[in-house]
Amino acid sequence: MVNNDDGGLLQVDGLTVGFGGGEVVQDVSFSIAAGQCLALVGESGSGKSVTARTLMGLAGEGAGVAASALRLSRTDLLRMRGRQWRKVRGSQIGFVLQDALGSLDPLRPVGREIDDALRLRTNLSRAERSQRVLRLLTDVGMDDPALRAGQRSGELSGGLRQRALIASAVALDPPLLIADEPTTALDATVQAQILALLESLRDAGTGILLISHDLAVVSTIADNVAVMSQGRIVEQGPSRQILGDPQHDYTRRLLQAVPSGHPRHTRLSTGTLQISDRLPAMDSGESTSMDSGTGPDGESTRRRGGPLPAPSRDEPVLEASRLTKRFPTGSGSFTAVDDASFSLAAGSTFGLVGESGSGKTTTARLALGLTAPDSGHVRLFGEPWSAVPEQQRRPRRPQIGAVYQDPMSSFDPRLTVEQILTDAVTAGRSLRPARHRAQVKQLLDLVGLPSSLAARGPRNLSGGQRQRVAIARALAPRPRIVVCDEPASSLDVSIQAQVLDLLDELQREFGLSYLFISHDLAVVRHMSDQVVVMQGGRIVEQDTAERIFQAPEHDYTRRLLDASPRLAR
Amino acid sequence: MTLLDSTRSRIRNRGAHNGNRRVGAVEFIAAAVALFLLAAALFPSWLAPYQPLAINPADAFQAPSPDHWFGTDESGRDIYSRVIFGARESLLIGAAATAIGVGLALVLGALAGLGGRLLDFGVGRLLEVLFALPGLLLALVFIAIAGPGVVTTTVAVGLSTAPGYARIIRGQIIQVRSSAMVEAAVVLGRSRAQVLRRHLLPNALAPVFVIGTLGVGQAVVWAASLSFLGLGEPPPAAEWGAMLSAGRTYLTTAWWMTFFPGLFIVLTAAASTVLGRGLQRRAVS
Numbered sequence: 001m002v003n004n005d006d007g008g009l010l011q012v013d014g015l016t017v018g019f020g021g022g023e024v025v026q027d028v029s030f031s032i033a034a035g036q037c038l039a040l041v042g043e044s045g046s047g048k049s050v051t052a053r054t055l056m057g058l059a060g061e062g063a064g065v066a067a068s069a070l071r072l073s074r075t076d077l078l079r080m081r082g083r084q085w086r087k088v089r090g091s092q093i094g095f096v097l098q099d100a101l102g103s104l105d106p107l108r109p110v111g112r113e114i115d116d117a118l119r120l121r122t123n124l125s126r127a128e129r130s131q132r133v134l135r136l137l138t139d140v141g142m143d144d145p146a147l148r149a150g151q152r153s154g155e156l157s158g159g160l161r162q163r164a165l166i167a168s169a170v171a172l173d174p175p176l177l178i179a180d181e182p183t184t185a186l187d188a189t190v191q192a193q194i195l196a197l198l199e200s201l202r203d204a205g206t207g208i209l210l211i212s213h214d215l216a217v218v219s220t221i222a223d224n225v226a227v228m229s230q231g232r233i234v235e236q237g238p239s240r241q242i243l244g245d246p247q248h249d250y251t252r253r254l255l256q257a258v259p260s261g262h263p264r265h266t267r268l269s270t271g272t273l274q275i276s277d278r279l280p281a282m283d284s285g286e287s288t289s290m291d292s293g294t295g296p297d298g299e300s301t302r303r304r305g306g307p308l309p310a311p312s313r314d315e316p317v318l319e320a321s322r323l324t325k326r327f328p329t330g331s332g333s334f335t336a337v338d339d340a341s342f343s344l345a346a347g348s349t350f351g352l353v354g355e356s357g358s359g360k361t362t363t364a365r366l367a368l369g370l371t372a373p374d375s376g377h378v379r380l381f382g383e384p385w386s387a388v389p390e391q392q393r394r395p396r397r398p399q400i401g402a403v404y405q406d407p408m409s410s411f412d413p414r415l416t417v418e419q420i421l422t423d424a425v426t427a428g429r430s431l432r433p434a435r436h437r438a439q440v441k442q443l444l445d446l447v448g449l450p451s452s453l454a455a456r457g458p459r460n461l462s463g464g465q466r467q468r469v470a471i472a473r474a475l476a477p478r479p480r481i482v483v484c485d486e487p488a489s490s491l492d493v494s495i496q497a498q499v500l501d502l503l504d505e506l507q508r509e510f511g512l513s514y515l516f517i518s519h520d521l522a523v524v525r526h527m528s529d530q531v532v533v534m535q536g537g538r539i540v541e542q543d544t545a546e547r548i549f550q551a552p553e554h555d556y557t558r559r560l561l562d563a564s565p566r567l568a569r
Numbered sequence: 570m571t572l573l574d575s576t577r578s579r580i581r582n583r584g585a586h587n588g589n590r591r592v593g594a595v596e597f598i599a600a601a602v603a604l605f606l607l608a609a610a611l612f613p614s615w616l617a618p619y620q621p622l623a624i625n626p627a628d629a630f631q632a633p634s635p636d637h638w639f640g641t642d643e644s645g646r647d648i649y650s651r652v653i654f655g656a657r658e659s660l661l662i663g664a665a666a667t668a669i670g671v672g673l674a675l676v677l678g679a680l681a682g683l684g685g686r687l688l689d690f691g692v693g694r695l696l697e698v699l700f701a702l703p704g705l706l707l708a709l710v711f712i713a714i715a716g717p718g719v720v721t722t723t724v725a726v727g728l729s730t731a732p733g734y735a736r737i738i739r740g741q742i743i744q745v746r747s748s749a750m751v752e753a754a755v756v757l758g759r760s761r762a763q764v765l766r767r768h769l770l771p772n773a774l775a776p777v778f779v780i781g782t783l784g785v786g787q788a789v790v791w792a793a794s795l796s797f798l799g800l801g802e803p804p805p806a807a808e809w810g811a812m813l814s815a816g817r818t819y820l821t822t823a824w825w826m827t828f829f830p831g832l833f834i835v836l837t838a839a840a841s842t843v844l845g846r847g848l849q850r851r852a853v854s
Contacts, residue, residue, distance in 0.1 A: 414771060
């Protein structure tokens with residue numbers, strides 16, 4: 001009963017997986033041929049990972065799995081029980097997870113990890129196995145395989161770790177490789193290398209099931225795409241067709257949400273209210289607040305819809321000159337930021353791009369006055385900022401706010417949303433919401449959250465809602481500058497789109513200036529007027545967003561741009 | 570293959586997480602025991618049929634019977650009544666000693682966690698010296714200096730548990746101090762005092778209450794040990810450790826004199842441990 005319609009390697013027909021009450025995967029069908037890559041695309045909770053796990057017999061305890069066919073070449077996966085699965089895993093299906101650090105044993109050298117599979121499943125001698133391990137490591141592009149084989153996962157960089165994991169997954173030469181978000185946590189250049197590696201495996205005849213929420217990644221490597229939403233496949237076909245001419249609404253929304261070369265201020269999300277629709281509700285409130293048209297110093301900072309006041313446009317709101325920051329290490333010191341100068345103009349966005357370790361976050365901390373520079377200085381609204389003691393900075397802190405990548409850790413876990421915002425509104429004088437309820441409600445309105453969420457703790461919010469609360473908190477003291485450190489990086493693409501849109505609306509509404517940090521070039525391009533590219537603590541290129549992305553001058557910028565996957569339609 | 574194991578354990582962890590808040594049978598029993606002990610400490614005369622010090626030589630060395638549930642001692646005193654009346658003393662010593670330990674630890678921990686590098690170094694070395702001595706020995710040294718008695722016993726036990734709590738508090742403070750939550754508060758323009766009051770202390774202290782609950786049981790055992798050595802309440806008093814000590818002489822003929830006070834010490838320690846662990850599990854999830 002081999003299904004040969006399309007050289008079928010994997011055949012899934014009418015797969016349904018349920019846990020207790022609900023079905024998380026419903027009637028999912030697809031097939032993969034040898035040497036072909038199918039991408040399963042969707043947002044968190046759409047059922048893609050459960051589908052992948054089910055194929056490995058790892059749906060979990062209490063999962064009800066049903067399908068009219070679930071076949072891997074000649075093997076009927078539906079009839080697999082317990083021990084039989086072990087013969088399939090590794091030798092028939094290789095599995096690569098997003099979290100390479102968690103998937104590799106931190107106490108054993110990666111060579112041993114890979115050797116495990118060979119030892120258990122083949123009759124190779126010790127010497128043959130070690131040869132094989134070295135060849136696998138070479139195949140996945142490790143520079144010095146003998147050295148790497150002896151290192152533990154903690155000693156490897158993210159990219160090398162992911163390569164080691166892929167090497168262990170393909171050690172037994174499985175005909176099918178399942179890769180669950182294999183590049184999500186990686187820098188652009190490393191991501192490009194991993195994708196190239198997967199591509200070469202595919203070209204060598206391995207069937208690949210790629211699971212990703214990132215359409216740009218998918219478009220570079222997948223032959224076919226299946227779009228999942230709420231447990232169902234809503235659309236499926238060749239990638240060119242799905243990405244170029246999507247038929248289903250959901251697919252279109254996903255595609256639109258990808259920030260790629262839309263002109264600045266183009267909305268990425270649909271369905272949410274525009275800020276101007278929310279504002280009337282605010283006007284009717286008692287209101288002290290945000291839409292009174294005055295800044296903290298009483299001077300007009302914005303005019304709705306109109307241009308910003310002229311004077312503030314010329315003079316930079318934040319100026320960094322020749323900033324250098326070193327951190328002591330075991331021997332000597334590490335220079336996190338090296339002679340960085342830039343200035344942020346009022347009402348504009350200054351994008352800061354670079355890979356991890358390039359000094360972006362340290363730069364943000366210097367701008368916020370959380371770390372003192374070793375040399376150079378930061379000026380805020382023309383006044384010294386980094387050079388004065390914290391006591392003098394404190395009264396001016398309301399002028400500059402911050403939004404972080406992980407809002408959860410920036411909230412006190414004991415407080416509710418209402419208390420968090422009350423604390424922000426009252427400058428820490430009170431947590432009792434009664435007298436400030438109107439202001440808290442305004443803040444929630446402003447970021448598009450229903451006031452019914454006020455009583456919840458941050459743990460009980462979704463990632464997008466949490467980030468909105470974080471934004472609301474940052475705006476409460478009516479800042480004129482907001483430092484955004486990877487504000488949307490941990491979010492799904494459509495949620496990311498909503499958060500980016502919200503930031504954009506708020507900027508125009510209140511004349512905010514953003515220092516916007518991200519490793520994602522497409523996001524930075526979408527948000528920024530000016531862009532700075534950082535590498536190893538140094539600013540390598542600085543220009544308008546348009547020129548950086550159209551005509552990059554520095555090699556590194558060009559490499560970054562080449563590496564970042566673009567949505568090919 | 571490790572990646573499969575990690576997936577499996579993740580699934581298993583998820584299952585465990587769901588069961589976290591359920592109150593198990595053991596926890597239920599521990600809570601019942603704790604309530605009973607609390608009632609005994611607050612209203613001993615409701616539960617005890619006899620006076621703890623009432624002597625009745627005719628009834629000496631009675632084995633457990635319907636009249637005397639736990640039997641009688643060498644002077645004919647009812648063991649059950651003495652154990653019930655002893656609860657107050659033991660629990661009070663346990664709670665007070667823990668309070669003293671945590672209080673002292675709070676000062677040391679806060680000094681180390683907030684006072685800058687030099688203070689941290691000083692307190693750290695002091696704690697290491699204290700850790701080098703067994704806790705009970707520390708208590709004995711203190712009693713040797715201050716003389717025996719209930720108050721000294723309590724203070725001694727408190728002192729000897731303080732270093733452990735101090736380390737935990739210091740660690741908590743340092744962890745919370747460098748957290749994103751504190752950074753966010755600083756960015757919002759909060760002063761050190763505000764950050765300390767609103768975020769640092771509450772978040773650093775929450776786990777200490779849990780550990781304190783665990784510690785009460787330990788303190789009761791230590792206080793009983795000191796009484797057993799004759800360093801606590803003087804003899805006729807109904808104190809569990811002293812009763813153990815008194816019964817030791819008659820262990821072969823009247824086992825109940827040692828067994829029941831010992832049983833209550835064990836019950837107290839076990840109940841406080843089970844409840845403490847339960848709290849800990851809930852606090853983490």
